[in-house]
Amino acid sequence: MRPPFTYAPPTAPIAVLYRDDDLLFVDKPAGLLSVPGRLLEHRDCLLTRLQGDDPAVLLVHRLDMDTSGVMVFARTPAAQKTLNWQFEQRSTRKTYLAEVTGHPACNSGTVTAPLMRDWPNRPLQKIDAAGKPSQTDWRVIRRAAETSFVELTPITGRSHQLRVHMAGIGHAIVGDLFYADAAVAGLSDRLHLHAAELTCVHPETQQPLTVTAPCDFIAP
Template sequence: MDSEYRPPDVPLEVLHEDAELLVVNKPHGLLSVPGKGDHLSDCLITRVQAAFPQALLIHRLDRDTSGVMIFAQTKAAQRHLGLQFEKRQTKKIYVARVWGEVQDKCGVVDLPLIVDWPNRPLQHVNFETGKEAVTQWRRIRIEDGTTRVRLKPQTGRSHQLRVHMKEIGHPILGDPFYASGPALEFPRMMLHAEELRLRHPEGGRGMTFRAPCPF
């Protein structure tokens, strides 16, 4: 898929800026950090640092996921925010459209994940060596044989939401790794990081950042 990398030519969308924090709305199709090779050098951190040279990485979103992504403006803020992510003190809410009509109103997926080494970067469920991965989900509405859901990851495993939705029989629409057949035939992966809640590193007040779902 590397050869197909065509990063979107869109301006940087800043949602919030202060002395400690920078919050942007990441477009889908753009890497969070550079990949291996010059053709994968265009990424969000590079674009952010072109405008805010002091910006420091805190977390990542998958290339095909859009939405709220936060950067630190100081080393102290980077440490503070990094610990919040590590200790699961941040709250993330995603919106996704998935294949099929989800019958239940809500549920929890608790399936341990680990990298599928022969097929990396794919992840898979492994009850022996996998790491804990928990996702809460709630149905929003059914749309033309698909379902819009709100996802709240309780852990932060790679590809967690994508694998969990696939495992319960409702892969995320347009997911190039885990969807197949008609579920793959969409213009983008229908996964968006809609909301991120955390404590500000200066004073600890709670803050919520949101980016409207574009699909």
């Protein structure tokens, strides 16, 4: 059973990773909504905080509230249109880091389980043959005593995709209150899922631009 939702976002300043006339990359902290929620008490979010400092900031994509890491925002309507097209065409490249329970039998693999909304339990998603095609590539980068650290590359961008796919193969993400059992969820007070790297084509220079964000749950 899902725990009741209590929104208590972090208050520390948002770290800017890269900024120019067209783009703004920031490091979203875990626990902060990307966009405003429906309720008044859920209006505080990354987008409104950034727009408070720079009204030109425009939304391009989202990260789950519990996920930390790199997000890109546009600073002009033209840049927003270009970036939206890149995300729609899946020409951006996103790399995530996660800590999962247990030890995968192989050092790498691909999950292709289709996903759909779990309507009675929304906003949860579920694996279902009638769902949308979904693909996640994964690679083990380190094995600890009871957990493994993995690099995740989503080929598609379904809601909660990485969380559902890893739980679906028996290696739920540490701290996941939605898809892990209570023992795994309780291993940390945050979800151990981090958007470590994002690559897109700069809308003006037409050159690839890669921005990274440090991960606080994996030691160097």
